[in-house]
Amino acid sequence: MDAQITACFVRDIRFPTSLDLHGSDAMNRQPDYSCSFVQLKTDSEYEGNGFTFTVGRGNEIVCCAVEALSKLVIGTKVKDILDDFASFWRRLTSEDQMRWIGPEKGVIHLATAAIVNALWDIWAKIEGKPLWKLLTDMEPEKLVSTIDFRYIYDVLTPDEAIEILKEMQRDKSKREKYIFKEGYPAYTTSCGWLGYPDEKIRQLCKEAITKGFTQFKVKVGSNIDDDIRRCHIIREEIGPEKILMTDANQKWEVQESIEWMKKLAVFKPVWIEEPTSPDDVLGHSTISKALKPYNVGVATGEQCQNRVLFKQFLQMEAMQFCQIDACRLGGVNENLAVILMAAKFDVPVCPHAGGVGLCELVQHLSIFDYISVSGKLRVLEYVDHLHEHFKEPVIIRNGNYQVPLNPGYSAEMKEESLNQYEYPKGSKWQELFAGGFLKQD
Amino acid sequence: MDAQITACFVRDIRFPTSLDLHGSDAMNRQPDYSCSFVQLKTDSEYEGNGFTFTVGRGNEIVCCAVEALSKLVIGTKVKDILDDFASFWRRLTSEDQMRWIGPEKGVIHLATAAIVNALWDIWAKIEGKPLWKLLTDMEPEKLVSTIDFRYIYDVLTPDEAIEILKEMQRDKSKREKYIFKEGYPAYTTSCGWLGYPDEKIRQLCKEAITKGFTQFKVKVGSNIDDDIRRCHIIREEIGPEKILMTDANQKWEVQESIEWMKKLAVFKPVWIEEPTSPDDVLGHSTISKALKPYNVGVATGEQCQNRVLFKQFLQMEAMQFCQIDACRLGGVNENLAVILMAAKFDVPVCPHAGGVGLCELVQHLSIFDYISVSGKLRVLEYVDHLHEHFKEPVIIRNGNYQVPLNPGYSAEMKEESLNQYEYPKGSKWQELFAGGFLKQD
Numbered sequence: 001m002d003a004q005i006t007a008c009f010v011r012d013i014r015f016p017t018s019l020d021l022h023g024s025d026a027m028n029r030q031p032d033y034s035c036s037f038v039q040l041k042t043d044s045e046y047e048g049n050g051f052t053f054t055v056g057r058g059n060e061i062v063c064c065a066v067e068a069l070s071k072l073v074i075g076t077k078v079k080d081i082l083d084d085f086a087s088f089w090r091r092l093t094s095e096d097q098m099r100w101i102g103p104e105k106g107v108i109h110l111a112t113a114a115i116v117n118a119l120w121d122i123w124a125k126i127e128g129k130p131l132w133k134l135l136t137d138m139e140p141e142k143l144v145s146t147i148d149f150r151y152i153y154d155v156l157t158p159d160e161a162i163e164i165l166k167e168m169q170r171d172k173s174k175r176e177k178y179i180f181k182e183g184y185p186a187y188t189t190s191c192g193w194l195g196y197p198d199e200k201i202r203q204l205c206k207e208a209i210t211k212g213f214t215q216f217k218v219k220v221g222s223n224i225d226d227d228i229r230r231c232h233i234i235r236e237e238i239g240p241e242k243i244l245m246t247d248a249n250q251k252w253e254v255q256e257s258i259e260w261m262k263k264l265a266v267f268k269p270v271w272i273e274e275p276t277s278p279d280d281v282l283g284h285s286t287i288s289k290a291l292k293p294y295n296v297g298v299a300t301g302e303q304c305q306n307r308v309l310f311k312q313f314l315q316m317e318a319m320q321f322c323q324i325d326a327c328r329l330g331g332v333n334e335n336l337a338v339i340l341m342a343a344k345f346d347v348p349v350c351p352h353a354g355g356v357g358l359c360e361l362v363q364h365l366s367i368f369d370y371i372s373v374s375g376k377l378r379v380l381e382y383v384d385h386l387h388e389h390f391k392e393p394v395i396i397r398n399g400n401y402q403v404p405l406n407p408g409y410s411a412e413m414k415e416e417s418l419n420q421y422e423y424p425k426g427s428k429w430q431e432l433f434a435g436g437f438l439k440q441d
Numbered sequence: 442m443d444a445q446i447t448a449c450f451v452r453d454i455r456f457p458t459s460l461d462l463h464g465s466d467a468m469n470r471q472p473d474y475s476c477s478f479v480q481l482k483t484d485s486e487y488e489g490n491g492f493t494f495t496v497g498r499g500n501e502i503v504c505c506a507v508e509a510l511s512k513l514v515i516g517t518k519v520k521d522i523l524d525d526f527a528s529f530w531r532r533l534t535s536e537d538q539m540r541w542i543g544p545e546k547g548v549i550h551l552a553t554a555a556i557v558n559a560l561w562d563i564w565a566k567i568e569g570k571p572l573w574k575l576l577t578d579m580e581p582e583k584l585v586s587t588i589d590f591r592y593i594y595d596v597l598t599p600d601e602a603i604e605i606l607k608e609m610q611r612d613k614s615k616r617e618k619y620i621f622k623e624g625y626p627a628y629t630t631s632c633g634w635l636g637y638p639d640e641k642i643r644q645l646c647k648e649a650i651t652k653g654f655t656q657f658k659v660k661v662g663s664n665i666d667d668d669i670r671r672c673h674i675i676r677e678e679i680g681p682e683k684i685l686m687t688d689a690n691q692k693w694e695v696q697e698s699i700e701w702m703k704k705l706a707v708f709k710p711v712w713i714e715e716p717t718s719p720d721d722v723l724g725h726s727t728i729s730k731a732l733k734p735y736n737v738g739v740a741t742g743e744q745c746q747n748r749v750l751f752k753q754f755l756q757m758e759a760m761q762f763c764q765i766d767a768c769r770l771g772g773v774n775e776n777l778a779v780i781l782m783a784a785k786f787d788v789p790v791c792p793h794a795g796g797v798g799l800c801e802l803v804q805h806l807s808i809f810d811y812i813s814v815s816g817k818l819r820v821l822e823y824v825d826h827l828h829e830h831f832k833e834p835v836i837i838r839n840g841n842y843q844v845p846l847n848p849g850y851s852a853e854m855k856e857e858s859l860n861q862y863e864y865p866k867g868s869k870w871q872e873l874f875a876g877g878f879l880k881q882d
Contacts, residue, residue, distance in 0.1 A: 029537055056538035057509065061548060064505040068498065071882065096470055097497035103691075103719070103744065106547020107502060151718040154695040154727075250544075254595040277592040278544070279749040281722065282756055286595075303544065308720040315723055441512065 001079045001126060003044035008070035008115070010063045011037045013413070014056055014423040015356065015386055016432055021195025022385055023055070023354070026221035026251040029195070032056030033386060034423070035356045036063045037413060038114045042078065046125050049411040050118030052110040052327040053355040057441060059423065065111035068098060073115060082123055085146035089116065089333045093148070105305035109330055116331025117361065121409040131332070131409040132367040136172060140165035147337045151308045155315060161340045168372050175371045183400030184366055185215070186382035187245065189354055191234065192218030198233055205237035212398035215243040215379055217273070221251035224263060231267040240268075243379075245299070247273035254283040258290040265291075271299040271321050278303035284318035299323055302352035306330065310338045314345040325352045326361035332409075335365055343373045354383030359394045360410040363401045389417035442520045442567060444485035449511035449556070451504045452478045454854070455497055455864040456797065456827055457873055462636030463826055464496070464795070467662035467692040470636075473497030474827060475864070476797045477504045478854060479555045483519065487566050490852040491559030493551040493768040494796040498882060500864065506552035509539060514556055523564055526587035530557065530774045534589070546746035550771055557772025558802065562850040572773070572850040573808040577613060581606035588778045592749045596756060602781045609813050616812045624841030625807055626656070627823035628686065630795055632675065633659030639674055646678035653839035656684040656820055658714070662692035665704060672708040681709075684820075686740070688714035695724040699731040706732075712740040712762050719744035725759035740764055743793035747771065751779045755786040764822075766793045767802035773850075776806055784814045795824030800835045801851040804842045830858035 017023050018030035034056050040048035054062055072092055081088045092112050093104050102108040124131045135143065140162045149158060191204035201218075208216065218234055220227040227246075234244060246269040252260060257275035264272075272291065276283050278300060288298045301323030304310055313319040322342040329335050342349050349369050351362040359382055366380045380401060387393035391412040395402040404410050420428040424440050432438045458464050459471035475497050481489035495503055513533055522529045533553050534545050543549040565572045576584065581603045590599060632645035642659075649657065659675055661668040668687075675685060687710040693701060698716035705713075713732065717724050719741060729739045742764030745751055754760040763783040770776050783790050790810050792803040800823055807821045821842060828834035832853040836843040845851050861869040865881050873879045 027535075028541065031538060031541075054538075055541045057536065058506075058539035058542040058549065061502065061506045061509055062542060065499075065502045065548070068502055068882075094468075095498065097472060097495075098499035100469065100472075100496045100744075101499040101503060101548050101551060105720070105746065106549060107506070107542050108499065108548060110542060151694065151721060151724075154724065253592065277749045279546070279747065280592060280753065282753045283592075283595065303541075305546065306720065308718045312721065312723045441509075 001082070003042040003046055003078045005040055005073050005076050005078065006043050007041040008066070008074055009039045009041070010066040010070070010114070011418055012059050012063045012423045013037045013356070013418060013421050014059060014429070015421055016428070016438055017385065018056070019437065021193065024193050024195035025219040025247065025249040026194060027249040028055055033356045034059040036066055036111065036114050037418065038066060038118045040073065040118045040122060042122065046122050048118035048122035048125070049413070050114045050116065050121055050331070050409070051357060051411060052114040053358055054110070061107055062110050065107050066114055069111055069115055078122060078126070081119060085333060086148045089146070089330065090148050090150070092116070093330055104330065109306060110327060112330040113327045116333060117326065117409060117411060120332045121411050125408045128407045130364065130404045130406060132364040132404070135364070135368040136176065136371045140169070143336065146333050148333065149337070152311050152337060152341065155311050156337070156341050156344055160344065164340055164343050165372055168375055171375070172371055175375065179367060179370060180403050183397060183402045184363065184370065185377055185379045186213070186396055186399055186401050187215030187217055187243065187379050188213045189217040189381055189383045191216055192230065194219040194222060198230070201230060201233055202237055205234055209238065214399055215245070217245040217247055217381070219249065220246045220264065221248035221260070224260060227264060231264055235267055244269050245271050245273060248275050250274045250277060250303070252276050254280070254286055257287045261291055261296055262294060265294040265296055269296055271297040273299040273323070274302070279309070281309065281312045281316055281318050284313065285316040288318055288320060297321055299350065301325060303328060307334050307337045307341070311341060314341055314347060319347060321350045322347045323350055323352045324362070324365065326358055326365060332365070339365065339369050339373055348376070348378045349374065350378045351380055353381035354385065356386050357390060357411065357413070359383065359387070360390050360392070363394055363404060364409060367403060389413050442523070444483040444487055444519045446481055446514050446517050446519065447484050448482040449507070449515055450480045450482070451507040451511070451555070452859055453500050453504045453864045454478045454797070454859060454862050455500060455870070456862055457869070457879055458826065459497070460878065462634065465634050465636035466660040466688065466690040467635060468690040469496055474797045475500040477507055477552065477555050478859065479507060479559045481514065481559045481563060483563065487563050489559035489563035489566070490854070491555045491557065491562055491772070491850070492798060492852060493555040494799055495551070502548050503551050506548050507555055510552055510556055519563060519567070522560060526774060527589045530771065531589050531591070533557070534771055545771065550747060551768060553771040554768045557774060558767065558850060558852060561773045562852050565850055566848045569848045571805065571845045571847060573805040573812070573845070576805070576809040577617065577812045584777065587774050589774065590778070593752050593778060593782065596752050597778070597782050597785055601785065605781055605784050606813060609816055612816070613812055616816065620808060620811060621844050624838060624843045625804065625811065626818055626820045627654070627837055627840055627842050628656030628658055628684070628820050629654045630658045630822055630824045632657055633671065635660040635663060639671070642671060643674055643678055646675055650679065655840055656686070658686040658688055658822070660690065661687045661705065662689035665701060668705060672705055676708055685710045686712050686714060689716050691715045691718060691744070693717050695721070695727055698728045702732055702737055703735060706735040706737055710737055712738040714740040714764070715743070720750070722750065722753045722757055722759050725754065726757040729759055729761060738762055740791065742766060744769060748775050748778045748782070752782060755782055755788060760788060762791045763788045764791055764793045765803070765806065767799055767806060773806070780806065780810050780814055789817070789819045790815065791819045792821055794822040795826065797827050798831060798852065798854070800824065800828070801831055801833070804835055804845060805850060808844060830854050
């Protein structure tokens with residue numbers, strides 16, 4: 001705890017996923033899954049890793065923002081940060097001059113997440129616990145002291161947050177045992193990317209069922225006839241009982257969302273994810289009301305910029321499923337705020353994952369939510385890409401996330417992967433440029 | 442019009458305003474007023490200038506984002522952009538990979554504004570008109586074709602926008618004549634910065650009255666007793682009839698805003714500006730309702746990230762004064778969308794200005810609003826800093842902006858100023874570093 005942070009390195013890591021249309025949807029047609037990868041060095045044996053996820057171009061801008069923010073971290077004692085984490089978080093997000101270019105949103109907030117996640121990784125390593133265990137073992141008062149409540153006091157006070165946590169202390173160990181045995185339920189998004197041909201979708205559904213998955217998400221929104229055909233294929237493969245989700249990735253207008261989903265309601269999706277602008281709380285509220293009679297809920301959050309937006313989504317009954325993101329929000333601290341607000345409004349937290357390493361991170365938050373906050377098992381996204389680049393990749397068995405055991409936030413990437421995929425100088429990128437497969441920006 | 446854009450240069454320009462506490466408020470205690478200054482070169486005689494405003498640190502991140510976006514502009518024919526400006530604007534704001542790090546907010550959107558503003562500057566220069574005149578002379582259909590209506594169709598369709606403009610065609614020339622003669626009403630923010638001592642406030646009020654100002658804004662929010670004292674001083678100086686506005690720069694929680702302003706209501710402020718988070722539409726709606734009996738309106742917008750937020754502020758009656766910003770929104774196109782939405786909801790547009798060059802830009806938008814959209818004179822912020830660095834600085838006479846006459850968007854800075862204040866290599870900064878007055882980041 002006496003360690004001091006001595007350096008902050010950030011690396012622009014990109015994977016050429018656009019070559020295979022992995023991750024393609026109505027809005028992100030050719031993503032190169034990427035991350036701004038942060039390494040916090042200390043004068044002790046502990047090193048913190050954290051990152052934020054992007055989809056390619058622009059990742060260098062986030063790295064630039066990490067550089068700017070790193071000046072607020074370097075030279076600080078770990079103890080001083082952890083003793084009053086909420087204040088330190090405020091110092092990062094409300095730096096006197098940099099706040100202007102957010103505030104608390106977009107590039108500067110993604111960069112904040114990368115650094116803050118690395119700080120939690122250090123903390124968990126110092127305590128010798130996986131992050132979820134650090135969180136579930138922490139005294140409610142201490143945990144709540146890490147949250148900056150600015151702008152959310154009108155729906156959640158620190159006292160209320162402590163109350164929520166205290167109420168769930170009782171059966172914590174029972175739930176911990178359960179989760180060790182059964183794991184945390186996952187749904188798969190890997191079958192239904194928009195760029196995949198029908199036969200590939202069919203094949204991937206079969207494989208997912210064999211692996212034990214019972215919940216499936218399909219991308220929709222570019223063409224209604226295609227969507228009907230693809231939903232039909234998936235329902236044929238998974239049968240009428242298994243769970244189907246749909247995801248439009250912000251493709252529609254408000255009224256269009258309603259009309260479109262009325263046509264897909266026959267396939268019984270439990271939710272439509274991101275029907276329209278992630279900023280349109282009122283629009284999502286209108287869509288929620290209109291689709292309620294069809295038993296289609298609204299899910300959103302992966303591009304929900306901060307706790308203030310989540311607050312309003314909850315207040316206006318504009319989301320029936322709360323999709324926190326480990327990196328879009330300002331790291332663990334702000335995710336805790338949103339998880340606690342969702343609990344107060346009794347809205348299930350079903351995190352966004354996939355991308356690069358989002359599964360590795362967010363599994364910790366879902367396990368914490370189950371053990372310490374909601375006491376209920378929700379469902380956590382799973383995408384089977386790029387896990388091989390992590391030192392402690394997630395483990396899925398029979399459609400369930402297995403509890404991570406190593407100290408930290410599971411955020412460390414392999415040195416070899418970092419060297420190969422650093423953009424643009426990494427060896428894999430140099431090969432792709434030389435072979436004419438991709439062009440350097 | 443056949444010109445092609447051949448290069449895009451961006452310069453990190455900062456002014457050391459923190460040395461004098463110019464621009465200090467409850468949230469921005471020591472700003473160094475700055476801008477990311479863009480020069481678009483073409484293969485013709487026309488060059489476009491545009492910029493976005495920041496308050497110092499972090500300006501380099503916005504410059505980095507401009508560099509990334511500039512690749513979408515370089516090599517394009519001006520004609521191809523202007524023939525279908527809405528599509529080009531969409532291409533910038535929804536670039537397949539970069540959209541992720543916004544979308545349409547924060548750093549990437551500020552950078553978009555700088556480039557888009559420079560494109561409008563070129564357009565106005567090609568037509569040989571000041572921007573406001575380019576806009577007011579344009580056929581309604583053409584003007585509306587520059588707007589991307591994505592996510593706002595539920596409150597404003599292109600046809601409705603054309604209708605609003607057509608209805609105001611009739612007396613346009615009468616209003617143009619009027620504005621040439623009288624100018625556009627300004628209010629001054631220069632008297633009431635939070636860092637100023639009482640005597641300076643008193644003195645500045647006296648001077649402003651002598652200059653013909655009748656509307657005054659004071660910063661509040663750090664300490665209620667200070668605020669009462671400062672409001673009292675200003676009312677003493679300006680008398681009971683002149684107009685007073687208050688500005689909290691996001692300092693408060695929702696309930697706190699209401700309680701605080703009840704105590705200041707006795708000074709009869711027409712509005713409280715930015716009481717809380719700029720993202721909290723529902724919060725502003727609550728505050729608006731609570732303060733209505735006290736005749737205090739709510740003003741916000743300078744950090745309102747995009748048209749989707751403005752849409753909701755208008756839908757939920759959460760703003761009684763709509764403060765567009767020429768650089769926070771994605772340039773002229775998105776400002777047109779917001780001005781037209783505000784007209785539909787009959788909410789006055791009273792732009793944010795000040796900073797670096799915001800007065801120079803936004804005067805064009807207010808004049809357009811008056812002549813072509815609302816037909817009403819509102820009030821436009823004025824701060825008397827840093828105008829000397831512009832080739833065509835705003836002219837204020839008797840508390841009114843005088844109509845700008847030169848072709849373009851008044852965005853060009855003096856080459857000498859650019860060289861002196863480029864950060865960190867400019868001569869002024871080198872002097873400050875050498876003298877120990879400021880430290881380089």
